[in-house]
Amino acid sequence: MTTISIDNVSRWFGNVVAVNDVTMTIGPGVTGLLGPNGAGKSTLINMMAGFLAPSNGSVTLDGAVIWRNEQAYREIGIVPERESMYDFLTAREFVVANAELHGLPDPAAAAQRALATVEMEYAQDRRIETYSKGMRQRAKMASALVHEPSVLLLDEPFNGMDPRQRLHLMDLLRRMGAEGRTVLFSSHILEEVEQLAHHIEVVVAGRHAASGDFRKIRRLMTDxxxxxxxxxxxxxxxxxxxxxxxxxxxxxxxxxxxxxxxxxxxxxxxxxxxxxxxxxxxxxxxxxxxxxxxxxxxxxxxxxx
Amino acid sequence: MSVTTAPAGRGALQPAAGPRLYHPTVARLTYRALLGRRRALLLFLLPLLLLIIVSAVRGLAHADDSTANDVLQGFALSAMVPLVGVIAGTGAIGPEIDDGAIVYLLAKPIRRGTIIFTKLLVAIGVTMAFSAIPTLLAGYILNGNGLNIAVAYTVGAAAASVAYAAIFLLLGVLTRHAVVVGLVYALVWEGVVGNVVPGARTLSVQQWALAVAQKLAHGDVVSSDVSLATGIVLLAVVTAGATWFAGRRLRSLKLAGEE
CATH class of the missing domain: 3.30.70 (Alpha-Beta Plaits)
Incomplete structure (x- = not known):
């Protein structure tokens, strides 16, 4: 059971406040981080991923501060929003490299398992630069899953995916959540979150607007x-x-x-x-x-x- | 869809190794990125130009020891080595930071110092391969290693490669305009100021490398403004300082900008 705690976190860039005094806890299961573009979702995910220091407050993983804590990555898998990968590699080479960087005892076998999980075996020996957006997303997923993390952070994972790929990824994330992993994904599309997450955290203009069961919040929105x-x-x-x-x-x-x-x-x-x-x-x-x-x-x- | 992931939780995986300075996977990713098509072309271009120049000099005029010294110092050491250093040093990390691919290195239980040191070794290796070896070939073409000039400049170029790789790697971490800043430094400081302004020569990697070359060359055809001891100490201090600072900055590197 791994929990990410965000306590009174603020983050500003110069004079712009991107995240304003947010407190939330992300536990096992699938959680949707919902909010319009520019609401601060990516900033929050980047702080949870240890890529950004909070200006105020703390972000911890089971009590351990994540920022500047490389060992946290033994527990965390990250699917960034940005497309860039090592495009000159094949997906297999890329995922094996990720397994090696995690220090896994059998990187090739771990990579094979991860590629099978995202159903990318058929294209694993093609260079990533030849992939469609959906294929890239799955290669990124495989790299995030290769060390079997207990926390999975995904920043706008459904962007650019076709409906079939979307359903595929949703199914995968549901299973991850059912296995007891802490899965957090961000989205600005209500329907995406509705289909996948029972628990949601809503951020608006950098503030924590709502938290809890999706149906209750949805009703609040409708009413x-x-x-x-x-x-x-x-x-x-x-x-x-x-x-x-x-x-x-x-x-x-x-x-x-x-x-x-x-x-x-x-x-x-x-x-x-x-x-x-x-x-x-x-x-x-x-x-x-x-x-x-x-x-x-x-x-x-x-x-x- | 088949899901073959193991149950989540701590302890499912055992870390393979403790802290280390060099990571072979980081090295493999770095040199494959460095020797990609466009960058490799640039890296080949400068040594090729040197070899064309020395072949022309050798073919058109009688190349004596003094000419060999002029070409090796004037082009190889003062232009080619720093420029190759810019390409290799900044290229070892800058593009990954720019496009965000560095996230796949940083989101791993690896010390930032290990990433920097490994990338430095790759950058040094590439800089040496594309500057010291061509310098040796050029020296032999020019005067057949008379007065040990070819070997002296080769060792000097190798020493400069280490410092340049470290400086430009640091620039790659510090700024998104590392190539431009590196070119300005290489061409203006090392190429012009370091050659013309007497006081600035002491703070020029080129002069430190020349001190090494001077020691190895016979006679007094090679000369430097700094002593060998000063040159070696400054080379070591700059290399170690730049590497340390690059590791420190990488540790604080904020990948995320505003949404």
Whole structure:
């Protein structure tokens, strides 16, 4: 059972605060680190991987500080986001080299096992420079798994993968988690995290926005106030009917845009009620457009929720 | 899909060896990267140029001991050796840091000092192979090792290779513009200032190497501004200091930038 603890960690680059007073614990199983681009996910993963020192606070692996602690890599496997590898090597040479660098007693056998795990045996003797992005990702995975680490850190591992490769990697990570390894992956795509991780940590603008069971957080995201821009054949009548319903909290008649701006508090109720009431009153809906559906606004809501 | 990984946990793997200064896998990755196509072409180009020049000198004019000294000092020691050192020294680590591939070395239970020392040995080997050996050949072509000039400059070039490899390896760790900084240093400091400004000569790797060559060459055709003892001490101090500092900086190397 290996646990990574992040205690009151901040990290800044010059005047820019990338991570702001974050505390979280990553334990065995699969954990998703979710947040929009630029939220601080990579900075957090890099601190957990020992590639970056926290400006404040501490990042530890079972109590041992990770920064400047080479021995931590006996327990940690890392799949970096960057594509660069030793492209002049074949995947087999690359993974064998990683096994040798870990000081494994039989590097060739360990490399073979790792390549079999990621199903890369068929292309293992081709140079990495000839690989597709998905193949590169699997070669990186094999190199991270070769020493059978108890912690696996993956930075945006699904970027650039086709659906089949994505499912393959998800299956692999699920099994790793089921075996008792501590698996942490970052993503800015909600659906990716939803499919793979029960436990998620959400970061927004460098802050720890939410932590816990994915379904609860997902519900929180769904139930937040939604804003819509609606254009219809009779905006005033539609407004008068909608405001009487419990699913709406506020309605503004925007004369410049010639539209209604609606704040809905009950997402499911509003989306069911709006088309029904429009039909019943003979009102034609021209535009129904969510105006705050960006991932950033969803996450920002979590910070204040 | 078959998953063949063993159960997770500590103690599943036994570390094979304790701390050591040299790691063969680091060396293999380094020299394969160094001797990749474009870099190898650059490394071959300078010695080839030296051999073309000395062949032309030998063919067109009577090459005496003084001419041999002028060519070996003026081109081999003051230009070729530092330039090869720039290519090998910075190339041994700079590109890996730039493109991020160094992560695969750093995320291993290996001391940073071992990585630096191993890379230094490879850089020294490559610098010597592409500068000291061509210097020996050039010396023999020019005057058949008269006054032991070819051997003297070869040993001088080898000594300079060690210091240059260490200096440029350090530059590769310190800056992303290591090649540019290295070229400026090699051409401006070693090539111009070190030859022209009297005070600066004492702080020139070229002069230290010349002190070694002076000791080995017969007669007084080879001369240096520093004594042999000073030259050797400064070569050793600079090499050791640059290597130590490179290891220290690698230990604190922050791979991650802003997202």
């Amino acid at each position: 937040r106030p939604h804003r819509y821009l609606v254009r219809s054949s009779d905006d005033r009548q539609l407004a008068s009917v909608l405001i009487a319903h419990t699913s709406t909290a506020a309605i503004e008649l925007d004369l410049r845009e010639d539209a209604l701006r609606i704040q809905a508090v009950d997402f499911a109720g509003f989306t069911e009620f709006l088309p029904r009431i429009a039909r019943d009153h003979g009102i034609r809906l021209f535009t129904v457009s969510p105006s705050d559906e960006s991932l950033e606004s969803v996450f920002s809501y979590l910070v204040t929720a």
